[in-house]
Amino acid sequence: MSKQSGAVNRKRGLSDNTKGMVKLTALRVIVYAILIFLSFLCLFFFYLMIINASRTHADLQKGFTLLPGGNFIQNLVNAWNDASINIPRGMLNSLIIALATAVLTTYFSALTAYGIHAYDFRGKKLVFTFILAVMMIPSQVSAVGFVQLMNKMGLHDSYIPLIVPGIAAPVVFFYMKQYMESVLPLDLVAAARVDGSGEFRTFNTIVLPLLKPAIAVQMIFSFVSSWNNYFIPALLLDKPEKKTVPIMIAQLRSADYSKFDMGKVFMFILLAILPVMIVYIILSKSIIKGITAGSVKG
Amino acid sequence: MEKQIRRKDGSLKSVSYAKWGFIFIAPFFLVYIVFTLIPQFLTLYNSFFENYRDGLKQIGPNFVGLDNYKELFSPDGNGTILVLRYTLNTLIMWLLGAIPQFVIAMLLAIFFTSYRLKIKGQGFFKSVIYMPNLIMAAAFSMLFFTLFDMTGPIHYVLVENGIIDASFDFFSNRVTVRSLIALMNFLMWFGNTTIVLMAGIMGIDQSLFESATIDGANPVQVFFRVTFPLLMPIFVYCLITAMIGGIQMYDVPQVLTKGNGSPNGLSKTLVMYLNSYFGPSKNYGMAGALSVYIFVITGSLGFFVYKRLSAPYKDSARKHRRRKGDVI
Numbered sequence: 329m330s331k332q333s334g335a336v337n338r339k340r341g342l343s344d345n346t347k348g349m350v351k352l353t354a355l356r357v358i359v360y361a362i363l364i365f366l367s368f369l370c371l372f373f374f375y376l377m378i379i380n381a382s383r384t385h386a387d388l389q390k391g392f393t394l395l396p397g398g399n400f401i402q403n404l405v406n407a408w409n410d411a412s413i414n415i416p417r418g419m420l421n422s423l424i425i426a427l428a429t430a431v432l433t434t435y436f437s438a439l440t441a442y443g444i445h446a447y448d449f450r451g452k453k454l455v456f457t458f459i460l461a462v463m464m465i466p467s468q469v470s471a472v473g474f475v476q477l478m479n480k481m482g483l484h485d486s487y488i489p490l491i492v493p494g495i496a497a498p499v500v501f502f503y504m505k506q507y508m509e510s511v512l513p514l515d516l517v518a519a520a521r522v523d524g525s526g527e528f529r530t531f532n533t534i535v536l537p538l539l540k541p542a543i544a545v546q547m548i549f550s551f552v553s554s555w556n557n558y559f560i561p562a563l564l565l566d567k568p569e570k571k572t573v574p575i576m577i578a579q580l581r582s583a584d585y586s587k588f589d590m591g592k593v594f595m596f597i598l599l600a601i602l603p604v605m606i607v608y609i610i611l612s613k614s615i616i617k618g619i620t621a622g623s624v625k626g
Numbered sequence: 627m628e629k630q631i632r633r634k635d636g637s638l639k640s641v642s643y644a645k646w647g648f649i650f651i652a653p654f655f656l657v658y659i660v661f662t663l664i665p666q667f668l669t670l671y672n673s674f675f676e677n678y679r680d681g682l683k684q685i686g687p688n689f690v691g692l693d694n695y696k697e698l699f700s701p702d703g704n705g706t707i708l709v710l711r712y713t714l715n716t717l718i719m720w721l722l723g724a725i726p727q728f729v730i731a732m733l734l735a736i737f738f739t740s741y742r743l744k745i746k747g748q749g750f751f752k753s754v755i756y757m758p759n760l761i762m763a764a765a766f767s768m769l770f771f772t773l774f775d776m777t778g779p780i781h782y783v784l785v786e787n788g789i790i791d792a793s794f795d796f797f798s799n800r801v802t803v804r805s806l807i808a809l810m811n812f813l814m815w816f817g818n819t820t821i822v823l824m825a826g827i828m829g830i831d832q833s834l835f836e837s838a839t840i841d842g843a844n845p846v847q848v849f850f851r852v853t854f855p856l857l858m859p860i861f862v863y864c865l866i867t868a869m870i871g872g873i874q875m876y877d878v879p880q881v882l883t884k885g886n887g888s889p890n891g892l893s894k895t896l897v898m899y900l901n902s903y904f905g906p907s908k909n910y911g912m913a914g915a916l917s918v919y920i921f922v923i924t925g926s927l928g929f930f931v932y933k934r935l936s937a938p939y940k941d942s943a944r945k946h947r948r949r950k951g952d953v954i
Contacts (some may be wrong), residue, residue: 392779443650469921473668496658547844556762574764600765612753
């Protein structure tokens with residue numbers, strides 16, 4: 329290869345390089361534009377909700393603005409004291425159900441996962457296969473039998489059918505099992521045994537603390553999905569004082585809503601999603617880490 | 627291996643511990659049987675019975691064989707088979723949301739993992755795009771209704787700017803209702819898919835990308851020849867779980883259209899149809915047959931998910947380790 333062609337090559341390489349830099353910068357601009365647009369789309373509707381929750385009904389009828397009004401507190405008071413939709417009661421009901429579900433789901437899923445992870449017994453493989461196989465069956469398809477059975481057991485308008493089934497949560501079980509495989513050495517269990525610890529005590533005092541990160545993530549998820557759950561509770565809860573938040577929100581829609589104070593309606597929606605929003609703003613980092621961890625292994 | 631040998635030494639010991647395995651999994655199975663398995667069989671059982679309320683009169687339960695299934699698939703007065711129409715509605719609305727969901731999630735996953743782009747503020751963007759996933763679907767839908775309703779602010783702005791006519795109603799137009807439902811589903815799920823796909827890409831051995839680049843592959847080639855094929859198992863898993871979620875679509879269209887799937891039942895989904903049988907008619911027979919139909923569709927999709935999840939646990943430990951080591 330002659331000297332000259334080498335130089336030409338080098339020259340071309342240089343211009344390729346600058347071209348590449350320009351291209352990369354252009355690409356970056358496009359990527360950031362897409363990201364900002366999507367973030368905007370995700371936040372915009374909630375922004376509108378908060379703005380509208382701070383305006384009076386008359387203001388809302390007049391039109392559209394992107395600036396908050398001064399009626400936030402008044403709307404909050406109105407929504408809180410509404411006669412037909414008892415939102416504080418609904419929030420309390422939802423909170424009780426969601427907290428109880430979150431605790432039961434995570435504790436018993438960890439217990440079940442530990443039972444399969446740490447012990448060898450006959451039919452263990454079969455049990456595991458069974459749980460995997462039923463994991464994707466949605467609760468809606470057994471709703472008919474479920475509602476019938478609960479009515480027969482006198483559990484209509486009771487929270488038991490909304491809380492207790494959380495004990496058998498295949499998805500959470502699977503997450504816990506995966507997590508145990510990566511963090512729980514069985515030697516530790518054996519050592520506890522040598523030290524005379526009973527099996528339940530070992531689980532509660534040694535295994536559970538090791539699972540803390542997994543438990544935290546799954547508690548958040550089961551809390552949120554229970555808080556947001558609409559289909560089954562709507563079929564079981566009839567008494568107004570028993571109703572949960574999603575049922576009340578749906579009621580808002582089926583009522584003749586043109587009669588409503590719109591500022592109040594926006595406030596109802598805000599109150600319905602507020603607890604989850606607050607939890608998310610505080611814990612979003614660990615939540616996202618949790619999904620990432622759960623999905624890679626899945 | 628070591629564990630097994632140790633167990634063999636004191637075989638008495640291992641027998642006495644086996645019982646604890648059963649004790650620990652007992653609550654799960656007890657609850658599963660009472661609250662899921664028995665209801666599932668009851669649902670199936672119901673599907674063979676005529677059992678509903680006609681005004682104040684209770685009809686049945688009388689055994690009718692497969693009549694409920696026949697009725698489910700027979701055309702109504704206008705000659706449409708409702709269950710198929712609602713299946714189609716569900717599918718269309720799912721696809722309208724899922725296609726952009728997967729395309730954008732794939733793009734974002736590539737952006738976030740690209741070491742050439744080095745996107746800043748990833749934590750912020752991820753937090754923001756994931757957020758709608760946790761929002762109560764019923765409330766989100768109610769919010770959309772209030773915003774897009776004829777008295778709502780978005781309707782107002784669009785009329786002001788002459789984009790739509792003042793008499794235009796988003797909720798009596800097939801295209802806009804379905805699009806709004808798809809938009810909500812998209813917003814609620816694309817962040818989740820992004821994070822899962824991203825985790826999948828990060829699980830791929832980095833040296834594969836490097837060697838492909840050294841061999842002269844451009845980024846597009848790297849994606850189609852290296853990244854995507856290796857991501858395929860996770861992608862398919864995501865797709866099928868999304869499909870199963872799509873079949874269950876309920877809260878959003880139910881609240882948005884007040885349960886009637888306006889206009890003309892064209893935004894009514896399968897689970898909304900199921901819910902309508904719980905109304906005053908309490909038609910448990912038909913609801914049972916419809917549930918079995920939904921179960922069969924989800925079940926066949928779920929089978930793929932099961933295959934995918936159980937693959938690492940089948941076979942030998944050697945295969946397990948290898949799988950864990952490379953793609954997943």
